[in-house]
């Protein structure tokens with residue numbers, strides 16, 4: 068089958084950073100399903116895995132978002148039948164979606180939203196899982212909007228891939244959503260996707276929040292530059308508030324700074340459940356099913372902003388280049404021809 072992979076971790080401009088290859092199509096066993104990949108989306112994790120590491124003995128296939136059709140079902144898999152249209156993010160420690168067919172454990176797969184095209188659906192799994200897990204499993208929020216009406220959340224990096232769905236979900240949970248965005252087009256996008264207010268992540272958080280009438284926020288969801296924003300987060304988090312970050316740091320964080328406020332700092336890593344095969348791994352199937360229902364009910368919308376046609380090395384290189392710019396709005400999708 069056709070796939071796109073690499074053996075050397077190279078800058079995207081290098082010819083061999085991503086290459087078209089032919090590999091053997093795997094067979095579904097156990098709880099796996101084999102999916103014919105129709106569309107994938109590109110996340111910063113793709114670019115990080117591609118760019119860093121030692122040479123690979125075999126071509127490495129990455130890609131952590133897909134929508135497609137189930138073509139084979141493992142002997143212990145029971146959630147799906149051949150022909151089902153599905154969407155999923157997959158696992159960081161297994162071959163990814165940049166190939167014609169992919170094996171994925173059924174516990175982290177859900178039926179694709181019926182209303183959405185494969186491309187519109189492929190934009191969502193990784194970012195929706197991240198945002199949903201952060202809000203519910205890490206920050207202990209519920210989607211019972213009444214219980215959160217007096218609460219505020221600051222979402223740092225509101226117009227990116229994760230931000231575009233996090234603002235929608237936080238809005239759905241009844242929170243007052245303050246997103247950060249630094250350009251007219253990202254400010255407009257964040258406001259159109261659930262942010263009640265925006266502030267600029269390159270300027271002073273406290274001053275801007277006070278201008279909006281807030282002297283603190285109850286929750287912070289940090290989607291960019293945790294090191295850069297840590298002091299400002301400590302400053303504006305409410306006493307007993309909660310901060311969740313998804314972005315690794317270069318420096319050690321001074322958690323003591325949060326002690327006086329009894330504030331919580333928690334990580335979200337979307338791959339934790341599949342990486343450790345946690346007993347509650349099936350929650351990702353449940354979350355994606357819930358998100359699909361909301362997408363079909365039109366109370367959430369897809370975040371795709373750009374679609375490249377043809378799942379090949381040339382288009383994936385272009386998508387990686389755009390994601391590496393750090394200025395993406397919403398999501399970039401690459402669709403099978």
Ligand SMILES: NC(=O)c1ccc[n+]([C@@H]2O[C@H](COP(=O)([O-])OP(=O)(O)OC[C@H]3O[C@@H](n4cnc5c(N)ncnc54)[C@H](OP(=O)(O)O)[C@@H]3O)[C@@H](O)[C@H]2O)c1
Nearest residue numbers: 111224226227228229248249250253268291313335336337
């Ligand atoms: N832990 C996990 O499970 C997990 C899951 C998903 C993603 N991540 C990580 O989360 C990060 C964001 O992912 P993403 O897909 O949302 O990225 P993305 O789509 O590339 O984010 C682009 C956005 O980042 C904003 N931005 C740029 N510099 C910023 C800064 N200094 N502070 C705040 N915002 C800034 C930009 O807004 P402006 O143009 O307005 O400046 C742009 O809209 C990545 O590092 C990714 O690897 C982690």
